[in-house]
Amino acid sequence: MASVHDSLYFNPMLTNGVVHANVFGVRDWVTPHKMALLVLLSELGRAGAQLGLLERRRLNRLLLPLLQGPDMALSRLRKAIEECCPHLAGSVHIRLKLMAEGELKDMEQFFDDLSDSFSGTEPEVHKTSVVGLFLRHMILAYNKLSFSQVYKLYTALQQYFQKDEKKDGADESEMELTNPEELDGKMEKEELDGPLREEEMACSGPLSQKQAEYFLSQQASLLKNDETKALAPASLQKELNNLLKFNPDFAEAHYLSYLNSLRVQDVFSSTHSLLHYFDRLILTGAESKSNGDEGYGRSLRYAALNLAALHCRFGHYQQAELALQEAIRIAQESNDHVCLQHCLSWLYILEQKIFDSCVLLEHSVNKSLHFGLPYLASLGIQSLVQQRAFAGKAANKLMDALKDSDLLHWKHSLSELIDISIAQKTAIWRLYGRSTMALQQAQTLLSMNSLEAVNVGVQQNNTESFAVVLCHLAELHAEQGYFAAASEILKHLKERFPPNSQHAQLWMLFDQKIQFERAMNDGRYHVADSLVAGITALNSIEGVYRKAIVLKAQNQMSEAHKLLQKLLIHCQKIKNTEMVIRVLLSIAELYWRSSCHTIALPVLLQALALAREYSLQYLASETVLNLAFSQLILGIPEQALNILHMAIEPVLAHGAVLDKGCAMFLVAKCQVASAASYTPQKKIEALESAILNLNEAKTYFAKVDCKEQLRDVLYFQARLFHTLGKTQERNKCAMLFRQLHQELPAHGVPLINAFK
């Protein structure tokens, strides 16, 4: 029976019960492709000075990827050479043809001649150059071959060459096939070839250790820096499986497979690969005798730590905590402070998910600095700054801290952290409501040349910081009414971060938020309502808030109020101050919509106090606008005008277009209201300035296409013109109003009572 013959199988890689990947000490071996390269090199040497400078340069550029890359078919190789130097391609082909169609001794002679290139007083190749090393590797590998192996190599070379010949001839022979029987035979053949050919497409053969290492590191760095350029998850997995089939001991491939599974959020296979990797790594750790048992224990600690990271990534916080505890315990037992530091940082991240605490973090930063781990230290500083910003600490101190950590980054060339730092500044400026500063920071990051670009040639651009900055940029543009630009940015985001990638949720949220705002502006509340579900899925708090806003807009006051109260309590509990203020503002709005301005006032004052305390300037000005409006309605327009002066400046400087319009409209209203008590002369002046303000408001509203507000402004303006007796202008406004009024349904709230 067949299985009997399995016993003939002998595994030379097995010693002491453990399989060693490198038992031969050969990281590379001779393949037909490599021989073609050798021929190319020797031809290159022979051609010598005849080659033009340009051709030589092109060839030199070609050589490195050829030496490092996977084996390829002869036809492809020939094409690559032809592009650089057609003359050389011809001679390489002839040399190969002579060798393949000749005898075994031709090949042997070829290898004998190869070593000559080192000899002589002025050798063609330096022994230590890239090409020299390659040549010596090959010669060494060839000399180690036994007779049967040499023969096998030669037949492989013949096949390699013949396959190319056949491919050339294939086009002609296919035309001649008319005989149905032959066709049948061919079909069968093709059917048989089918699966194999596909394999060939994916990977043209087994990779040598070197090639595999190159492949893995390249893909890993692409995954880190620019995911879209890396192989698609499915095909990468296929490559890796292929690689592992040929060499199951190639532990790094398991790690890459883990990263790849993370891309597609596959918790099962990623766990599997991660653990497999560390099981394998433990062996290599034990092998390195330099640090004895230490290396082995080390990989154990990091195995647990990585497992914690994995669980954290998938949101299994409890599991992550358990794994982390384990890592910490093992690290403590073996006094590995560096590992402990990593654990501490992770612990902070986990704790943050569960409850707030800065103590751990401060401790972590101090310790990291002490152990000379700049990366961890500044990561800690950044987290700390973030937390402090939310906790309303003084802005100047935070910026100072960021500046200090930036110094560290530049000193250690931690380009990733520089990006994060800039993204964080963007976010903080936005939190404070300084959109121009945020815009400037965002642009800085986008137009900055990454440090990595110099080294690797890969732009680091699919990190989280880029996603954050781009999202902010999109929102800032949308706020200013540049919807086309915003959607352009979003489109770019979609390309850069495909929907299944890690940071895709960010832009999804922002996309929906922008759409929501637009729908609200246009008064398409049903559209906005349908977006709420999507927003809730990505961010529940934001979703509930938006739901309340839609309800409010649809005049379902009591439901909105109920929702907002619940949200308020929740946000106060989790200390989300920004949201608390926004909710308070909405509640106040609900009150004044129901004409309870006196109840709205204390709510607004509370919001104002909070906003001031946490230095959320923009929210503060918005609160002031609301406050002024309430005062206007309560009949103290002078007071309203007074406080408006505080708010109008930041709003005009940093605000969204819609807010600017609202603010100007409010100013005009206050001016008109306070003009009632003025002398006629002064009154006219006041009214005229109000008209000017209204004009400004009108342009703002037109920008964001808010027809309802536009209509209100026009009505108001018409009334003012009427008072001033400017009939022509009045009629113009009235006509515009009439046009808009016919388009839009009338809403229930009386005009003067609406501020927004």
Next chain:
Amino acid sequence: IGRAGAMAAAMVAAAGGGDFSDLREIKKQLLSVAERSRERGLQHSGKWAAELAFALEPLPLSELPPPPVLTEEDARDLDAYTLAKSYFDLKEYDRAAYFLQGCKSQKAYFLYMYSRYLSGEKKKDDETVDSLGPLEKGQVKNEALRELRVELSKKHKAQELDGFGLYLYGVVLRKLDLVKEAIDVFVEAAHALPLHWGAWLELCNLITDKEMLKFLSLPDTWMKEFFLAHIYTELQLIEEALQKYQSLIDAGFSKSTYIISQIAVAYHNIRDIDKALSIFNELRKQDPYRIENMDTFSNLLYVRSMKPELSYLAHNLCEIDKYRVETCCVIGNYYSLRSQHEKAALYFQRALKLNPRYLGAWTLMGHEYMEMKNTSAAIQAYRHAIEVNKRDYRAWYGLGQTYEILKMPFYCLYYYRRAHQLRPNDSRMLVALGECYEKLNQLVEAKKCYWRAYAVGDVEKMALVKLAKLHEQLNESEQAAQCYIKYIQDIYSCGEVVEHLEVSTAFRYLAQYYFKCKLWDEASACAQKCCAFNDTREEGKALLRQILQLRNQGETSSTDVAAPFFLPASLSASNTPTRRVSPLNLSSVTP
């Protein structure tokens, strides 16, 4: 061809029904198929049939099967066949194939193709040794396979293949990893020639779960019973397998060493050690020079630490053939039992050199390295075992144990869980899982595991004690008491007089529990039991004194009926273990 086909058809008809009423007929069929297999160089199938035939009553001369009828074609190919067969027997496959070229008869054609196949396999194995580089190792292929497939598929389409031909076609397909096609062809082969055990055996290797088995349309012959029994054993459906084997024995195959060994293996798989041991001893008596399955036997001897028997077995096998995988394995076990772990590992390595796909050795080697505290090598060995067979629960369990020794209880959860998935009804994995959860202070999960371990039938009888202790920790005294009661019942009901350390603990707890509940009779009964153990004697006596004192004080009020021995009515209702197992719902989301 026509005649051979007709003959095969006749045999199918004769074999049909799956009943064993005509043992003589069965014997005749077995003898003839053994002969035919041998003619084609299929030695293992021939051996199987011959073994089975040997178990039946000998036939009188008149009823012996007639020598196979030679056709015209057979006669024409006879010379070439005879020559080629002798070359084949000498393993000169290419030479055999050369002389068989152009032969038309079924027998010669099969031998022709089979020689080509074996020649390819042999070359492949030879080449593996001196391939160009380590990474190319996985690439070495049997070059002949593709050609063979083309030719055989043509014949297959023309329906010119007999049962043996179909079998070979199936083997070729399987080697090319075309599993689905291979299964179809093997089923066809089984239909064409149900007596050929090789085809059934290949099917066994390809079918991975019960569902797949359900959807196969198999010929309804008595051979199917053997197949089903075998595959049930493979799929760990031991109950069903044992039933099948029992019915086969009842049908008259009681002397078959094959069936006896399979039953022994089945008992081994469900860890019924005593039965398995006695059957193996019986087998050794009947077939003293048998080497197959002796590794399993040695495992059993090892578990029971029967040193002299194991030593005898090792010496005996070594005399018979020391270069057999099983022999190496037995010797490895022997050294392991003598705590000479380095030597044990050496022998397991030798077994692996003889056959790298012998996965048991990888796992056993892992165990040896564990004993030697060489955890990294152990992990490697286990990982290899998993690579050979992903479903090797012992290796997963071993990996879990390794990490547990390295004090990584969370990390090993994954491995134990894998093992548990493969053997959902094995209490050892569940107890291991429970212990890990306990170490992680996940007591709810731990309780679930222990309860489940008890529910699926606890082998080591430790789950209940552990569960009880957990309940004790959580101050759930009622449940703890119940667990202890069940534990004691279990221990006493199984009748073993094995000294269990925890029995005294159980009685002590129960005594105190009843004491607290003021159930004096039960309390004193338990306290008396405590006195039987050294470590709880004093406590038991003290408690008895206390009970006596309290009883004297409250003599007047205690008029209630004495409950039966430590089974108060409230508990006895619920203490019949409801072994209805709910799905193990561990809260963790991890795989």
